[in-house]
Structures are given as structure tokens and as C-alpha cells.
Amino acid sequence: MELAQRNYQTSASGLEALFAASAPDVISFAGGYPDRSLFPRQELNHAFSSSFTNGDSELLQYASTAGYQPLREKLAARMTRDGINADAKDVLLTQGAQQGIDLTARLLLNAGDGLVVEGPTYVGALAAFDAYQPTYYTVPVEDDGMDLHALQKVLMTQKIKLIYTIPDFQNPTGTVMSLKKRQALVALANRYDVVILEDGPYRDLRYTGTNLPPLRYFDTQGRVIFLGSFSKILAPSLRLGWLTASPELLKPIMALKGGADVESSNLMMQGINSYLDHNDLDAHIQKIRTCYREKKDLMVKTLRSYLPDSCQINDPEGGFFLWLNLPAGFDAEDFMNNQLLPEANVSFVPASVMTPGHGPVNGARLNFTGPTLAQIQSGAQALGQALQSALSPKRLSN
Ligand SMILES: Cc1ncc(COP(=O)(O)O)c(C=O)c1O
Structure with a gap:
């Protein structure tokens, strides 16, 4: 059997590896999982039953x-x-941000076609993009977001159709794009006639400081598409996200959505609507923030006590991930597969799967929201000690 060409780009394997590295007996810092104890089970249960008993009579119909x-x-x-002026007509409900x-x-x-992504970036986005066989241009992420000098060089020399960015608590580095860069990025997109895809599933999950306006706020030409999601603030199994864009872009996107899956599940949409009618989502988000902040602080503190001096981590202001920077040339994927997983039963996502083509290998994404506090404590200690051993002069000379 001959498969279509689109199957032969390989980022999808990054997603599979990610789920494998989240097996039950492993302390997984790999998956982008919310804390399961925070899912509002009862409230969702009530909301869904109430949409059956008191809700719309068309609940089970096409919508x-x-x-x-x-x-x-x-x-x-x-x-x-949040700074994005929108009416209901400007919003499309999607099967998670992933569908957006x-x-x-x-x-x-x-x-x-030319596509700019951040390096490193969200592995699931690469899996989605791969099917369209783009020509990737990778722009490094700095502490304050995308390197705009590098971006400008690409824009000056290549025809780029789309820039994909996660400005808030970037997956995987946890960084936030500065205000200046947000404005400059939209200005560059205007100058070079490029569409920006702003992926914002972590925007509500800030633990310290205050949020900056989304890129879409600065968009005067209708070229920023914004994605949101209930996955990180309610539950990923709902598979519900949303997309907003200018009417010129939204209309054809809606037609593509119809062709892809007709519509999102009416049952899910009405159940979530009923949840929002009967509960205070902001209060729930506040609860999540408090829990994740404690987890993040514990991971940062434990790693800082155990990591060798040649390894560094950042301390993100929100989101799900922090970034582990390893010595130049150190292969994080090899270290995880041959030492960290077999010897310590701990996993992370190595840098190598988060850049299209061949990117830097000496980094890793660590998730602090999914594991329990006890797992964070023991897993971060084990990770630090495994790195001490891997980087010790004795092991390196073998
Ligand atoms: C940056 C980013 N975009 C999109 C998604 C997919 O989210 P959803 O569950 O809403 O499809 C994720 C999930 O981890 C993500 O980190």
C-alpha cells in the first residue's frame, strides 16, 4: 500500500513518545497533563445531567x-x-485547540509553503503541521519570547505564510513574550503580509505577575488567529476549544471545520455551557493556580538543590512547564532512554522532538502540573542525582 507523502514527515512520533513516557509506573514530567484531582467531577456531572433534564430539547441533534x-x-x-473584542459570531468552537x-x-x-515556528515548540503542533508538508523555518525562543531579529531575517529572505507562536507560558519553555515583542511581532506580520496563529491555552494560568494583552489585541489588519481551550482549565477529555479570527479568515475556516467533522459535539458544548451557568469558572481557575504554583515552586526548589552546576532551569510565571538547560552537546533523549527511565523511572520530553528537523538536543521540558507533590519531590531529586552521575568526570570518560 502506498500512503500519501504527508505521512512521511515524522513529528507525530514525538506525540507517541510523549504518551509512552507517561506510563503508570513512571514519574512523568513528560505529559502536558493537568492535575486529575482538580477536575471538577461533581460539578461537571451535575451540569451534564442538568442539560439532559432541563436543557435544550435539541441536545442530541445536529446543531x-x-x-x-x-x-x-x-x-x-x-x-x-481579556482584550480581544469579540461577539458570538466571531467565535468557532473546535475539538480542542489542536483542531484550531x-x-x-x-x-x-x-x-x-513557508511556516515559522518557535524553536523549541509544541510537539502536537508539529504533528498537525507536518500533514501539510510546509517548509519550516525555526526561530529561537529567548527569555522574553521569539527572537525577532532572527524572525526578521527569515521574513526578509523567504516567503512566509504563517507564524505559529505561544506567547503566554510557551510550551515547552514556559517563557512569556514581552509587550514590546508582541507589538513588534504584529508590526512585522503587517509589513510582510503574514498570518499569525496565537495559541493561548495557558493564558489563564498565571501564578505571579500580571498578564500582557494577547497578540490579537494589537491586530488592526485581521491577521491574528487566536486559540483557546478548556483542556487546561477544566478537563482535556471534553475536547473543546475555541478560535477567533477576522470574518475573512473565520468564514473559510468554518467551511473547513464542516468538512472535517461537521461540528463539535453538541452534547459537550451544552454540558460545558450548563457548567458555566451554574459555577464560577474564575473561582475554579484561582484554585488551580494556587495548586500549580505550589507544585512549580517545589519543582524549582528541589531541582535547584540537586542539579549539577552545569545544568540550569528557569522559574516560569505560569503555565505547565519549566525548561531544563543541559550542557552543550549533552543528548537529553539518549540520557532519558538509557539512564533516567531505566534507572530512576523518571521521564521528561527531550528537546530533540520539539524542533522540526535537527535542532539542539541539550534541553528538556519538565511538566509540574500532572505529578503529585510527592512525585515532584522524589522525581526532581532523582533527576538531579541522575544528571550529577551522568555528568560526573568518571562517567563522561567511560
Ligand atoms: C500549546 C498547546 N496548544 C494546543 C494544545 C492542545 O490542546 P487541546 O487539548 O485544547 O487540543 C496543547 C496541549 O498540550 C498545547 O500545549
Whole structure:
């Protein structure tokens, strides 16, 4: 059997490896999992049963590609409060932010078209983009977001159709794009006629400091597509996210969504709408923030006590991940597969799978939200000690 060419780009294997590294007996710092004890099980249970007993009589019927109107209204109001002026008509409900990435790629990318991604970036985005066979240009992420000098060089020399960025608590580095860079990035996109895909599933999860406006706030030409998601603030199994864009972009995206899956599940959309009618989502998010901040602080503190001097971590202001920087040339994937997993039963995501093609190998993404406090304590200690041993002069000379 001959498969289509699109199957032969390989980032999808990064996602598979990620789930494998999250097996039950492993202390996994690999997956981008929320803390399961924070899922509002009872509240969701009530909300879903109430949509069966008191809800819309069309609950089990086909609805519309755009998605359940009352939920779109609520999301438009939330985004407006956050600096993105939107009405219900500007919102499309998607199967997670992941579908928003796929639809945007489908909208814009012919095979070979120029796509800028951050290096490193979200491995699931690469898996989605790969199917459209783009030509990747990787722009490094700095402490304050994408390296815009490097971006400008790419834009000056290559035709780029799309820039994919995660400005808030970037996956995987945890960094936040500065205000100056947000403005400059939109200005560059205007100058070079490029669309920006702003992926914002972590925007609500800030633990210290205050949020900056989204890129879409600075967009005067309708070229920023914004993605949000319930996965990190309610539960990923709901598979519900949202997309907002200018009418010129939203209309064809909606047509593509119809072709992909007709519409998101009406049952899910109405259940979540009922949850929002009966619960205070902001209070729930506040609870999550308090828990994740404690976990993040513990991981940072433990790693700082056990890591050898040649390894550094950052201390992100929010999100799900922190970044471990390893000595130049040190292969994090090899270290995980041959030492960390077999000897200490701890996993992370190595840098090598988070850049298209061949990127730097000496880094890793560590998730602090999924594991328990006890797992963070013992896993971070084991990771630090395994690195001490791997980097000791004796082991290095073998
Ligand atoms: C940056 C980013 N975008 C999108 C997603 C996918 O989210 P969803 O579950 O909403 O599809 C993730 C999940 O980890 C992510 O980290």
C-alpha cells in the first residue's frame, strides 16, 4: 500500500513518545497533563445531567458548525474582558485547540509553503503541521519570547505564510513574550503580509505577575488567529476549544471545520455551557493556580538543590512547564532512554522532538502540573542525582 507523502514527515512520533513516557509506573514530567484531582467531577456531572433534564430539547441533534450559540456568547464575553473584542459570531468552537491548529494549517499551507515556528515548540503542533508538508523555518525562543531579529531575517529572505507562536507560558519553555515583542511581532506580520496563529491555552494560568494583552489585541489588519481551550482549565477529555479570527479568515475556516467533522459535539458544548451557568469558572481557575504554583515552586526548589552546576532551569510565571538547560552537546533523549527511565523511572520530553528537523538536543521540558507533590519531590531529586552521575568526570570518560 502506498500512503500519501504527508505521512512521511515524522513529528507525530514525538506525540507517541510523549504518551509512552507517561506510563503508570513512571514519574512523568513528560505529559502536558493537568492535575486529575482538580477536575471538577461533581460539578461537571451535575451540569451534564442538568442539560439532559432541563436543557435544550435539541441536545442530541445536529446543531451548527460554529457551535452552541450560548457558549459562544460566554466565550466572546471572556475574550472581550481579556482584550480581544469579540461577539458570538466571531467565535468557532473546535475539538480542542489542536483542531484550531489543524484548521489554520489547512486554510493557509500548500505543500512547501513557508511556516515559522518557535524553536523549541509544541510537539502536537508539529504533528498537525507536518500533514501539510510546509517548509519550516525555526526561530529561537529567548527569555522574553521569539527572537525577532532572527524572525526578521527569515521574513526578509523567504516567503512566509504563517507564524505559529505561544506567547503566554510557551510550551515547552514556559517563557512569556514581552509587550514590546508582541507589538513588534504584529508590526512585522503587517509589513510582510503574514498570518499569525496565537495559541493561548495557558493564558489563564498565571501564578505571579500580571498578564500582557494577547497578540490579537494589537491586530488592526485581521491577521491574528487566536486559540483557546478548556483542556487546561477544566478537563482535556471534553475536547473543546475555541478560535477567533477576522470574518475573512473565520468564514473559510468554518467551511473547513464542516468538512472535517461537521461540528463539535453538541452534547459537550451544552454540558460545558450548563457548567458555566451554574459555577464560577474564575473561582475554579484561582484554585488551580494556587495548586500549580505550589507544585512549580517545589519543582524549582528541589531541582535547584540537586542539579549539577552545569545544568540550569528557569522559574516560569505560569503555565505547565519549566525548561531544563543541559550542557552543550549533552543528548537529553539518549540520557532519558538509557539512564533516567531505566534507572530512576523518571521521564521528561527531550528537546530533540520539539524542533522540526535537527535542532539542539541539550534541553528538556519538565511538566509540574500532572505529578503529585510527592512525585515532584522524589522525581526532581532523582533527576538531579541522575544528571550529577551522568555528568560526573568518571562517567563522561567511560
Ligand atoms: C500549546 C498547546 N496548544 C494546543 C494544545 C492542545 O490542546 P487541546 O487539548 O485544547 O487540543 C496543547 C496541549 O498540550 C498545547 O500545549
